[in-house]
Amino acid sequence: MRITLVIASLQGGGAERVCVNLANAWVMRGLDVTLLTISQRSRPPAYAIDSRVKLKDIGKPRAPRPAELNHDAIAAINQSLGQACCSSLSKEMELLAMLRYGILETEPEVVVSVIDRTNVRVLTALGGSGLPVIACEQTDCSRISIGSLQSARKSLYRHAHAVVAPHQTIADWLQRQGTAAYAIPNPLVAPPAMLGPRNCRRRLVTLSRLSQEKRPELLVRAFATIAADYPDWDLEIHGDGPMRSSLANLISRVAPSRISLHEFLDAPYTILDGADLFVSTSWVEGFGNAIWEALACGVPVVAMDAGDSVRALVRHRVDGLIVKNSGSALTRGLTWLMGNDWIRAAFAMRAPEVVTRFSMESALQKWDALLESAGKYRRLSCS
Numbered sequence: 001m002r003i004t005l006v007i008a009s010l011q012g013g014g015a016e017r018v019c020v021n022l023a024n025a026w027v028m029r030g031l032d033v034t035l036l037t038i039s040q041r042s043r044p045p046a047y048a049i050d051s052r053v054k055l056k057d058i059g060k061p062r063a064p065r066p067a068e069l070n071h072d073a074i075a076a077i078n079q080s081l082g083q084a085c086c087s088s089l090s091k092e093m094e095l096l097a098m099l100r101y102g103i104l105e106t107e108p109e110v111v112v113s114v115i116d117r118t119n120v121r122v123l124t125a126l127g128g129s130g131l132p133v134i135a136c137e138q139t140d141c142s143r144i145s146i147g148s149l150q151s152a153r154k155s156l157y158r159h160a161h162a163v164v165a166p167h168q169t170i171a172d173w174l175q176r177q178g179t180a181a182y183a184i185p186n187p188l189v190a191p192p193a194m195l196g197p198r199n200c201r202r203r204l205v206t207l208s209r210l211s212q213e214k215r216p217e218l219l220v221r222a223f224a225t226i227a228a229d230y231p232d233w234d235l236e237i238h239g240d241g242p243m244r245s246s247l248a249n250l251i252s253r254v255a256p257s258r259i260s261l262h263e264f265l266d267a268p269y270t271i272l273d274g275a276d277l278f279v280s281t282s283w284v285e286g287f288g289n290a291i292w293e294a295l296a297c298g299v300p301v302v303a304m305d306a307g308d309s310v311r312a313l314v315r316h317r318v319d320g321l322i323v324k325n326s327g328s329a330l331t332r333g334l335t336w337l338m339g340n341d342w343i344r345a346a347f348a349m350r351a352p353e354v355v356t357r358f359s360m361e362s363a364l365q366k367w368d369a370l371l372e373s374a375g376k377y378r379r380l381s382c383s
Contacts, residue, residue: 001375002032004108006099008118009037010045012240012264013209014289015138018186019114020047025187025364027052034106038099038118047266058102064094068101076100080127083159086152089124100125110161110374112136116146116153119163123156132161132374138186139286140307141165142173144213157181161374164367166287167309182370186287187363190355191269191296202233204338205275205299207268207290208282210241215281215304217243217250222331224254230338233258238271240264272297277337277344282306283325288313295319295354300347302333313358319351 003026007019019035026033033053039060049055077096081089089096099121103111111133113122119135126133135157146153157163157179164184165171174181204223208214216237223235235255237247240263251259265271268290272278278294280303285291291313294301301320303310314320323333337344 001371002034002107002109003112003371004034004036004103004106004110005112005114006036006038006103006118006122007114009040009043010035010047010049011043012046012266014186014287015115015136017047017188017289018136018138020045020049021187021189021360022112022367023053024050025360029364034108036102036106038095038121046264054106056102056106058095058098060095060098062098064098069094069097073097073100076128077125080124080156083127084120084124084152084155086149086155088148089120089152092121096121096125100129103131104129109378110134110371114138116141116144117149119160120146120149120153120156123160124152127159130378132378133159134162134164134370134374135160136164137170137174137286138166140167140170140284140309142170143284143307162370164370167307167312169308170286182366184366184370185358185363186289186292187360187367188289188292188296188358189360191272191293200232202230202276202338203274204233204235204277204279204334205238205272205294206236206279206281207238207271207293208280210237210239210243210247212243213282213284214241215283216247218281218304218327218330219279220247220250220254220259222327222334223259225331226335226338227255227258229335233276233338235259236262236271236275238262238265268293269297272299275299277302277334278320279330279334280304280306280310281330282310285310292354292358295351298348298351300337300344300351302330302337304330313354315350319347319353 010016023033023035027050035053037057040057113119114136163179163181168183171181171183278299278301285306288310301314303314316322321333323329
């Protein structure tokens, strides 16, 4: 089977990691996989990609070539735009034409798009092509709006062969919108056996995009409040994003000697090895890759309540804590676990069970069934 995976770029992020994991897993299973990006250009991917995966980039921003912006493509895209009823999409005709040409050039049997806005653009671009498209959501779209493309997403998702959501609650919401939605947890690779040396100092760690929905400033303020009471603990923040500068300024004001801010690094298990506690302050998650990775490493988690997906990953008072969405609740949760070595140890013993509760193989089996149905649809449409 020939599969073309489409994503905006391959910079660091949870959706990007999932996309690469799928590409790598599928070529290992003997499938023909092309990974098509919209605007990667000459930047190296943030994650290691199997050499058997074909890489192709649209090269945005650039002007379309005549072969891309042809009459047939414009007619097909205009028909899709009529279904989407979205004026903002009509302004993207050149990009949509380039995307259509780029995907069709790879001669796929199935197209898998990743992340909401890319999903909308791919479904619009491929109107009338007969190609089955599986759109992969990575956040809780029942709680997150994509602004001007919101209504287009609702309409176009009904024309997708399937929409994959990382949790059943999200899939149920999509089904109520008239979408053929399926719940498949993110396929993540289990950590190798690593027993890093324990430092004399305790490590409180978070791996996160530094953006508003992740609320890293809440963690900085909460830790600064109790840092003096726990002099042997340090906080490490790993990640990049639009809040990096403001977060660095906040750290310099409240606890510069106890909080360190690190760049994004494609080595979560190296970072998590030897950590004593992991924290997630996001208010919304589709799955929670970093939470899964922390638990897989045997690191207990304190997570602010971000919906059913996080409550499924972190079993409250079994391998971590789910705390309410307030700074005071976060501070109390950190205080309780940072101050109780034996409770952390008990949680750490149960945490790696996440590897079997949400296994890579189980996710891939569900994807196999979905790809098979899409392949059958394609063969029938071509016969």
